[in-house]
Amino acid sequence: MDLLSLDNPVFRVYVIAASLAILKMIGHAFLTVYRMMHGHSGFLNPEDLRKTPLNPQPDAQQIAPNDYVERARRMHRNEGENTPLFLAAGLLFVAAAPPLWLAVVLLYGYVAMRLAHAYAYLSERDHEVRATFFTLGVVAIAVMSVYALAAALSH
Amino acid sequence: MDLLSLDNPVFRVYVIAASLAILKMIGHAFLTVYRMMHGHSGFLNPEDLRKTPLNPQPDAQQIAPNDYVERARRMHRNEGENTPLFLAAGLLFVAAAPPLWLAVVLLYGYVAMRLAHAYAYLSERDHEVRATFFTLGVVAIAVMSVYALAAALSH
Amino acid sequence: MDLLSLDNPVFRVYVIAASLAILKMIGHAFLTVYRMMHGHSGFLNPEDLRKTPLNPQPDAQQIAPNDYVERARRMHRNEGENTPLFLAAGLLFVAAAPPLWLAVVLLYGYVAMRLAHAYAYLSERDHEVRATFFTLGVVAIAVMSVYALAAALSH
Numbered sequence: 001m002d003l004l005s006l007d008n009p010v011f012r013v014y015v016i017a018a019s020l021a022i023l024k025m026i027g028h029a030f031l032t033v034y035r036m037m038h039g040h041s042g043f044l045n046p047e048d049l050r051k052t053p054l055n056p057q058p059d060a061q062q063i064a065p066n067d068y069v070e071r072a073r074r075m076h077r078n079e080g081e082n083t084p085l086f087l088a089a090g091l092l093f094v095a096a097a098p099p100l101w102l103a104v105v106l107l108y109g110y111v112a113m114r115l116a117h118a119y120a121y122l123s124e125r126d127h128e129v130r131a132t133f134f135t136l137g138v139v140a141i142a143v144m145s146v147y148a149l150a151a152a153l154s155h
Numbered sequence: 156m157d158l159l160s161l162d163n164p165v166f167r168v169y170v171i172a173a174s175l176a177i178l179k180m181i182g183h184a185f186l187t188v189y190r191m192m193h194g195h196s197g198f199l200n201p202e203d204l205r206k207t208p209l210n211p212q213p214d215a216q217q218i219a220p221n222d223y224v225e226r227a228r229r230m231h232r233n234e235g236e237n238t239p240l241f242l243a244a245g246l247l248f249v250a251a252a253p254p255l256w257l258a259v260v261l262l263y264g265y266v267a268m269r270l271a272h273a274y275a276y277l278s279e280r281d282h283e284v285r286a287t288f289f290t291l292g293v294v295a296i297a298v299m300s301v302y303a304l305a306a307a308l309s310h
Numbered sequence: 311m312d313l314l315s316l317d318n319p320v321f322r323v324y325v326i327a328a329s330l331a332i333l334k335m336i337g338h339a340f341l342t343v344y345r346m347m348h349g350h351s352g353f354l355n356p357e358d359l360r361k362t363p364l365n366p367q368p369d370a371q372q373i374a375p376n377d378y379v380e381r382a383r384r385m386h387r388n389e390g391e392n393t394p395l396f397l398a399a400g401l402l403f404v405a406a407a408p409p410l411w412l413a414v415v416l417l418y419g420y421v422a423m424r425l426a427h428a429y430a431y432l433s434e435r436d437h438e439v440r441a442t443f444f445t446l447g448v449v450a451i452a453v454m455s456v457y458a459l460a461a462a463l464s465h
Contacts, residue, residue, distance in 0.1 A: 015307035084239035084394035152325035170462035239394035
């Protein structure tokens with residue numbers, strides 16, 4: 001059987017988890033945009049201070065850092081440090097023909113940990129809470145990578 | 156037929172769009188490097204202030220932020236928030252066996268929108284113009300992800 | 311033969327190089343975390359200034375930029391600008407059925423160049439040294455992308 005095909009139940013789990021992870025990261029881009037538009041602040045580019053339909057009352061302060069927007073940007077950046085690795089590690093892992101239960105744990109586990117991480121980050125939970133969910137997500141990526149590495153070396 | 160093979164016309168469209176998107180993002184890295192070297196400024200590392208062949212006249216101001224270089228870095232960063240998701244979403248989408256016309260629209264459409272986004276960013280067009288091309292690119296990624304998710308769930 | 315399968319020696323080389331590249335980038339995340347925890351500084355979030363088990367003696371200075379931590383963050387960010395492109399370009403390249411020797415050179419070459427880049431960055435070598443390893447890594451990605459693009463266009 002072709003492992004990288006929807007006929008393979010493990011690949012289906014990968015496609016579901018990967019598409020959810022992609023949509024979540026897109027959500028982070030739009031959270032940042034929403035917070036910029038809502039507060040009319042936290043802009044990055046000088047040209048965004050022009051008077052336009054989306055910015056009817058420009059003000060030089062709009063380009064100053066603003067923690068309401070910066071928090072959304074930090075969340076987005078953290079996602080960008082993890083999710084592209086997850087998307088690739090998941091594919092390598094599927095190609096190594098893992099058991100379905102392990103794929104379910106690691107692939108859905110990553111998505112669940114990133115949802116929990118976003119909740120902890122948005123609600124400003126203690127560093128320990130955020131770091132725990134971050135670490136568990138990274139562990140899922142690392143286990144999948146080591147699994148694929150071992151399979152390729154022993155094939 | 157194996158969907159993830161050059162024998163599949165949809166996969167060929169993906170390979171063409173994906174390789175162009177990768178080469179474009181590499182171009183952003185080199186635009187940043189060019190602007191740093193051209194203006195001898197916008198450096199990030201203290202060691203870059205040493206006198207070396209590439210920096211014959213070091214000056215502490217070279218490590219201060221410089222908008223000419225920072226604009227190239229913001230463009231690169233924006234690409235990095237989108238293109239890795241595009242590369243993965245495109246692969247999931249191809250594995251879901253979409254019609255060729257839809258693959259052409261979404262895969263080439265993303266590349267076209269990112270070229271337009273780069274033009275708007277470099278030429279400092281109004282926020283609305285840049286945001287429109289950004290949003291259309293993200294929509295292409297989101298549609299491909301939802302298409303793949305639906306195919307995996309209904310398989 | 312299915313090219314994207316462990317039965318293909320070129321794909322095995324890709325899986326080995328890609329999993330090592332993923333594990334290396336995870337290492338950069340943990341180097342940043344280690345440096346934050348070790349120096350109790352370089353934090354990014356206001357809530358990280360709370361008194362908790364990991365931060366028994368909070369101090370407002372902990373959220374100020376700190377070059378010991380910022381260097382690890384710059385290394386991580388540089389990795390994030392390159393490794394996701396490598397992971398995708400490598401897959402496109404394998405699907406284009408390259409000769410094994412070229413895959414070995416480009417795929418293992420990228421990993422070797424990124425290890426050398428990390429060494430040059432950590433040990434604060436001159437810009438020219440770091441830039442050379444960076445450029446060679448990018449060239450590997452570009453060659454794989456162009457190879458895949460040419461194969462898709464001529465198929």
